[in-house]
Amino acid sequence: MPDTTPADLLAQLTAAERVSLTAGADAWSTRPIARLGIPAIRLGDGPHGVRKPHDGSGMSMFDSHPATCFPTAAALGSSWDPVLVRQVGEALGREAAGHGIAVLLGPGVNLKRTPVGGRNFEYFSEDPHLSSRMGGAWVGGVQSTGIGASLKHFAANNTEQRRYGVNAIVDERALRELYLASFESVVIDEHPATVMAAYNQLNGSHCTESAWLLQEVLRREWGFEGVVVSDWGAAWDRTVSIPAGNDLAMPGLGARDDDYVLDALRSGAMAPDALDASAARILALVSRHAGAAVDPVDPPDLDAHHRLARRASAAGTVLLKNEGTLPLPAGSRVALIGAFAADPRFQGAGSSHVVPTRVDTLLTSLGDALGVDSVVYAPGYDRTHSVSTRTQIAEAQDAARSADVAVVVIGLPEVFETEGVDRDHLRLPESHNRLVEAVLSVNPATVVVLQNGSPVELPWRNEVPAIVEGYLGGQASGSAMADVLVGAAEPGGRLAETFPVAYSDHPVSLLPNGPVTVEYRESLYVGYRYFDSVGSDVAFPFGHGLSYTSFAWSDVAVSTDADGDVVTVQLTVTNTGDRAGSEVVQVYVHDVESSIFRPEQELRGFEKVSLEPGAASRLSIRLDRRAFSFWSPTARGWVLEPGRFEIRVGRSSRDIHWRGTVELGGDGAPEPTRPTALEGSTGEPIAYRSPSRELGFSAADFEHLLGHPSPPNIPARPGHYTLDTAVRDMQGTAAGRVLHRYLARQALKTIGAPDGAPVDAVAGDVVAQLTFRMFPTVSEATVGRRGALRLLALVNRLSGIGRRRPRDGGGTGR
Numbered sequence: 001m002p003d004t005t006p007a008d009l010l011a012q013l014t015a016a017e018r019v020s021l022t023a024g025a026d027a028w029s030t031r032p033i034a035r036l037g038i039p040a041i042r043l044g045d046g047p048h049g050v051r052k053p054h055d056g057s058g059m060s061m062f063d064s065h066p067a068t069c070f071p072t073a074a075a076l077g078s079s080w081d082p083v084l085v086r087q088v089g090e091a092l093g094r095e096a097a098g099h100g101i102a103v104l105l106g107p108g109v110n111l112k113r114t115p116v117g118g119r120n121f122e123y124f125s126e127d128p129h130l131s132s133r134m135g136g137a138w139v140g141g142v143q144s145t146g147i148g149a150s151l152k153h154f155a156a157n158n159t160e161q162r163r164y165g166v167n168a169i170v171d172e173r174a175l176r177e178l179y180l181a182s183f184e185s186v187v188i189d190e191h192p193a194t195v196m197a198a199y200n201q202l203n204g205s206h207c208t209e210s211a212w213l214l215q216e217v218l219r220r221e222w223g224f225e226g227v228v229v230s231d232w233g234a235a236w237d238r239t240v241s242i243p244a245g246n247d248l249a250m251p252g253l254g255a256r257d258d259d260y261v262l263d264a265l266r267s268g269a270m271a272p273d274a275l276d277a278s279a280a281r282i283l284a285l286v287s288r289h290a291g292a293a294v295d296p297v298d299p300p301d302l303d304a305h306h307r308l309a310r311r312a313s314a315a316g317t318v319l320l321k322n323e324g325t326l327p328l329p330a331g332s333r334v335a336l337i338g339a340f341a342a343d344p345r346f347q348g349a350g351s352s353h354v355v356p357t358r359v360d361t362l363l364t365s366l367g368d369a370l371g372v373d374s375v376v377y378a379p380g381y382d383r384t385h386s387v388s389t390r391t392q393i394a395e396a397q398d399a400a401r402s403a404d405v406a407v408v409v410i411g412l413p414e415v416f417e418t419e420g421v422d423r424d425h426l427r428l429p430e431s432h433n434r435l436v437e438a439v440l441s442v443n444p445a446t447v448v449v450l451q452n453g454s455p456v457e458l459p460w461r462n463e464v465p466a467i468v469e470g471y472l473g474g475q476a477s478g479s480a481m482a483d484v485l486v487g488a489a490e491p492g493g494r495l496a497e498t499f500p501v502a503y504s505d506h507p508v509s510l511l512p513n514g515p516v517t518v519e520y521r522e523s524l525y526v527g528y529r530y531f532d533s534v535g536s537d538v539a540f541p542f543g544h545g546l547s548y549t550s551f552a553w554s555d556v557a558v559s560t561d562a563d564g565d566v567v568t569v570q571l572t573v574t575n576t577g578d579r580a581g582s583e584v585v586q587v588y589v590h591d592v593e594s595s596i597f598r599p600e601q602e603l604r605g606f607e608k609v610s611l612e613p614g615a616a617s618r619l620s621i622r623l624d625r626r627a628f629s630f631w632s633p634t635a636r637g638w639v640l641e642p643g644r645f646e647i648r649v650g651r652s653s654r655d656i657h658w659r660g661t662v663e664l665g666g667d668g669a670p671e672p673t674r675p676t677a678l679e680g681s682t683g684e685p686i687a688y689r690s691p692s693r694e695l696g697f698s699a700a701d702f703e704h705l706l707g708h709p710s711p712p713n714i715p716a717r718p719g720h721y722t723l724d725t726a727v728r729d730m731q732g733t734a735a736g737r738v739l740h741r742y743l744a745r746q747a748l749k750t751i752g753a754p755d756g757a758p759v760d761a762v763a764g765d766v767v768a769q770l771t772f773r774m775f776p777t778v779s780e781a782t783v784g785r786r787g788a789l790r791l792l793a794l795v796n797r798l799s800g801i802g803r804r805r806p807r808d809g810g811g812t813g814r
Contacts, residue, residue, distance in 0.1 A: 006283035010276060012036055018279040019261045022238060024252040027780070030286065031252075038283070041290050043150070043229070043250065044099065047106030047122055047138075048072045048347065048474065049354030050092065052099040061353045067095050068305040068475065069347050069356040073108060073134070074453050075316035075471035077124030077496035078545070080584045080608050082137035084315055089141020089149075091308055094300045096147045102293035103148040103193055103285070105351075109135035109182045110157050112454065112497050113526055114508040116423040118160035121348040121453025121472050125496035126527030126542065127603050128181040135182070139190040146292030148193025148285065151186055153231055155179055155213060157198035159518055160422045164233075165724030165771040167201040167517040171705045174523045175202075176631035180217065187222045193285060194227045197246050199234045201724070204711065208235045214245025227278075227285045232351075233777030236723070237785065239264040243271065247278035254781040302357050306476055310360070311489075313473035313480035315582075318493035319546040323465040325445055327487025327548060328405060334375050335399035336366055337439055338409030338432075338449075339383035345411055345451045346477045349762075350419025356475035362409060362449070365482035376403065380439075386413050386429035393438050400443040407485065408439050411451030420766030422513075426457045426503040436460050449481060455499045458539055469493070487548060487579070490610075494545035494584045494652070498527045501539050506530075515715040515729050521702045528653045529599035543586050543603075543652035549577030549613070553585070556658045558647055564665050567623040569647060571658070575611035582610040587621050588653065589628060590646040592661065596630060601648055604628075623647075628664055633707075642666030718799035721772075721792060728768035735798035743767045746778060 010018070017033050025031040025040055032040040045051040050067040070076075070088050079085065096104045108119070112126040124134040139149040156168040156179045170179060186192065195218060198207040207213055208230045218224045227247045235241045235249035238261050264270040319326070328334065341362045347354060367375045378396040381388040400406040410432035417423055427433075440446045440463055447466040450456065451473075461467060468491065470481050483489035503509050507522040507530050525533060528542035556571040569587050587605040591598045604627035607619045625640050632639040642665050650656035703709050716725045718733050727743060730736025744767045770778065775788035783791065 006280055006287055009036060009038065009283050010280050013279065015265060015272075015275075016258065016262060018275055019238075019258050019265070021279045021282045022242060022247060022261075022275070023235075023249040023257065027232075027251040030248070030282065038286060039290050041102035041286050042100055042293060043103040043105060044096065044101035045105050046352040046354070047108055048076075048092075048352060049356070050095045050099050050101060050104065051352070051354055052101060061351065062355070064355050065099060066355050066357045067099070068302060068309055069354040070305075070309045071313045071316055071474040071477070072121045072348055072352070072453060072472040073124045074121045074496070075313060075473050075493070076138075077130065077134050077316070078318050078469075078471060078493035079312065079315040080130070080494050080496070080606060081315055081492070082133050084312055085134050085137040086141035086144075087308060088312055089138040090144055091141075091300070091305045093142040093145030093147040095305070096142070097145060097292050098300045100293050101147070102289040103150055104142055105150045105152065105196065106142075107135045107138040107149070108152050109186060110153055110155075111178060111182055111526060113158040113520070114422075115426055115455040115497065115500065115506060116503065116508075117158060117454065118417055118422045119348075119350070119419045120497075121417065122352055122419070126498065127496070128178050129603050130496055130606070131182040132185045133606075136186045136190045139186055139192050143190070143193065146289065148226075148289045149190075150194040150196045150229060151183060151192040152196035153198035154183060154195050154207060154218070154228075155198060156202050156520075157200055157207075159200075159513060160420050160769065161518075162514045162726040162728070162769055162771075163420075164199045164769060164774050165201065165726060166514055167204060167711060167724075168520065169203060169517050169706070169710055170520045171523050171702075172633045173631050174520055174526075177524060178526055184222060187218065187224050191224075192226060193289060194229045194248075195224060197228055197230050197234060199231050206234070206236070208241045208246040208249075209237075209244045211244045219245065225281070227281045233774045236773045239270045242278050243274040247281050251777060252781055253776055254784055256784055256786075257776075260785070306358065309474045310476035310480045310483070313470070313477045314483050314489040315492035316471060316473065317480065317484050317491045318469040318471075318495055318544070319484075319491035319548075320467040320469050320495075320499075320540050320544070321461065321465070322546050325405060325447055325466040326468070326485060328370070328485050332370065332374065332404045333402070334366065334370060335378065335396075335403035335406040335439075335443070336363060336375050336409070337378045337380045337396045337399060337406060337435065339379040339381055340411055340451050341366075341377065341407075341409040341478075342379065343383050344478055345413065345472060346474055347472050348419065348453055349414040349417070352419070359475050360478035360480075362478040362481050365479040366407075366485065369482045369486045369488065380408070380435045381429070381431045383413075386431050388431040388435060393435065396435060397438055397442045400439045400446070403443065404445065406439050406443040406446045407449060408436050408446060409449045409451065410436065412453065412456065415762050417453050418762055418766065420769055421762055426455055426500070428456050428458075433459060436464065440464060447485070449485075451477075455497060457502055458499075461539060469495075490548060490581045491545070492582045494543050495540055496542070498531055498538050498542045499540040500531070501537055505536060505538075512713055515713065515726070516724075517711050517713045519699075519702060519710060519713070521697045521699075523697060523702075523705060524597070524599055529602065532653050533600040538654075541652045541654035543584070543650070544655070545584070545652075547577075547581045547583070549575055549579045549581035551581070551583045551611075552576045553649070553657055556649060556660070558660050558662060560662060560664075565625050567627070567647070567662055567664075569605065569621045569623065569649060570618065571649065572616055572618050573609055573611065574616040575613055578613050580610065580612050582608060584608045584651070585619055585621065586650055586652065587623065588648040588650065588656070589623070590648060591628070591641075592644040592646055594630075594641060594643075596632075596641075598630060601653065603653070628666075640664060640666040719796050721796055721799070723772045723788075723792065725771060726768065727770050730795065730799075731768075733795075733799040735795045739795060740764070740767060743770055743778060
């Protein structure tokens with residue numbers, strides 16, 4: 001980069017060069033301006049490991065340079081340890097630099113609105129406070145190395161079904177208090193280099209085309225000065241997305257698309273000031289981060305990173321249940337059962353897929369820890385197809401009979417959860433459940449180890465004495481799990497999400513999801529906010545996790561500052577056991593008397609502490625005004641209502657050890673908002689009084705909450721498909737089925753899936769979510785905007801029920 005300011009460089013750029021900066025040169029790189037010495041910089045996946053395809057410009061998910069595969073966000077979030085997550089971020093930054101990547105695409109801080117979300121393994125939590133703390137630590141760690149981060153996916157990107165065009169309908173309070181809150185403090189405190197605008201629509205506008213989201217909220221309210229980059233393929237028309245605040249459209253859109261934008265500039269259809277602002281921000285991004293992404297003199301220490309991955313995996317491992325079976329006693333004879341023990345599921349499927357530098361298996365690692373003669377292995381089920389034969393079950397039972405302890409390793413295969421597809425249920429493969437029951441019938445000392453990216457139903461949870469949630473723990477998950485099982489490491493995790501007894505208990509399970517809209521009728525009642533408000537039974541609550549040692553809490557004190565704006569909770573935590581361990585102190589706030597509906601309690605602070613036996617530490621947890629405030633649509637801002645608030649200090653949302661109240665002066669009572677208190681449109685109390693009530697606001701109450709009618713949720717009829725109609729919704733026509741088959745083949749080619757790869761089994765479901773907006777990306781710019789429009793018109797014509805010109809989102813295009 002020349003020794004001149006971005007502003008000076010901008011003045012020297014032609015209009016064509018400015019336009020060229022706002023779209024990628026290929027799948028990963030920005031465009032260079034050779035005559036001015038402006039280099040290209042490379043962006044790259046991903047949130048738990050660096051993925052750089054060998055072909056450089058392609059989008060292969062499998063043929064990439066090896067990199068350390070760290071635990072996924074689901075596992076890192078359950079560590080409740082921002083210091084550790086920052087260390088992981090630092091390691092990721094060093095590896096990104098070593099691969100010439102200037103901006104690393106992560107972290108994902110979207111909330112886990114529903115446990116069936118196909119991408120939940122990439123997200124930290126169902127709670128915005130925990131998610132933003134973890135996401136902020138990740139960003140801080142990466143950017144401390146000089147590499148930029150890309151905070152994603154902004155915003156309300158909580159479903160994979162029809163994700164490219166679905167319209168998320170979210171009431172203002174839920175949007176502000178939950179879905180935007182998970183991004184807000186990360187943007188304000190950590191200044192990420194980029195924010196990634198999501199695919200979906202939010203309340204009627206695509207996120208890449210929403211000036212309210214990108215300009216008013218992100219830039220003016222939060223002060224974001226970096227680059228807004230589209231999710232790959234999310235920017236359909238730069239003459240709309242650039243003025244809305246989306247600076248960089250990725251991947252490359254081709255020279256013809258540049259000509260289209262230039263035509264809009266010449267005609268006055270797009271203001272030059274908007275283009276100049278985006279180009280200036282991209283120049284600043286290049287200037288700031290190009291120098292960090294070079295071959296380092298000292299390459300990353302991959303051995304040290306593997307050790308860090310091992311420590312992080314153990315820190316995020318959650319001991320859900322233990323009746324004295326763990327840790328495994330010295331000299332134990334162990335039957336290790338389950339194909340995942342030898343061929344683990346350690347990462348998610350989709351764009352975050354990493355080719356690891358190595359993989360530790362539990363089979364090898366447990367043999368190393370206990371002695372190979374002390375461990376007998378039986379696969380129990382087929383790893384690829386998740387089926388069991390009678391012979392496999394018999395072999396598993398024989399192994400279990402002869403052992404002191406049986407460790408059964410089960411979970412979700414790749415085809416059960418992946419980016420691009422939501423799950424339909426929370427059930428494990430039936431063969432996995434049958435294996436647990438069969439082993440338990442011959443050996444009551446059975447430990448179940450889980451490998452999965454999000455909650456599952458556990459029908460046998462009351463019968464087995466120990467359950468360990470390993471999540472998707474990265475390339476060192478096998479050795480980390482062995483450390484936890486034998487007691488060489490503490491199971492340091494606490495659940496960052498609720499495990500319901502059954503999916504049917506979850507409020508989202510009965511709410512409409514598509515085909516055009518997804519209504520967030522549960523409003524504020526996401527995860528534990530719902531379950532704790534209605535008092536519904538759960539399998540394992542938010543924040544839950546056991547330890548191998550014991551702790552005592554004492555001397556809890558709550559104080560307020562002189563202005564009454566900050567509440568500080570202090571307590572002493574003592575390790576009363578005979579081994580080292582960690583404790584997570586969680587602080588929840590309950591509004592005793594509110595004029596507006598609020599969840600029963602909300603996490604507002606936490607602290608993790610590690611202590612040696614007999615050691616004690618005095619913790620101090622600070623709660624600012626925001627911890628007690630709610631968003632008022634009437635006041636258009638945050639309101640602290642005067643009155644009493646109960647402070648609840650606990651080990652989980654259901655394990656509260658101390659309660660105390662504070663009186664806060666607040667801002668005065670706001671004008672009533674919709675709906676007041678817990679009243680619906682009829683004046684009667686709305687949901688959340690009893691779990692037997694409707695799981696969410698009724699359609700009428702939800703519209704009352706929104707303040708306007710919900711948009712129609714009616715599928716497009718054949719012949720009337722739009723740019724936002726998913727291919728899955730065209731399957732009733734011959735043209736739609738042909739299109740689906742073609743796209744499935746093209747997608748497998750684009751991502752470089754090897755024969756027999758697990759992704760092949762779900763490629764059709766992933767492709768079924770595509771819309772015509774995505775055609776330039778899927779075709780690697782072979783089909784541009786004009787071609788996509790023509791193809792859409794052809795499909796409508798061939799569907800046999802007439803034609804209707806599709807909305808183009810701002811122009812006819814090329």
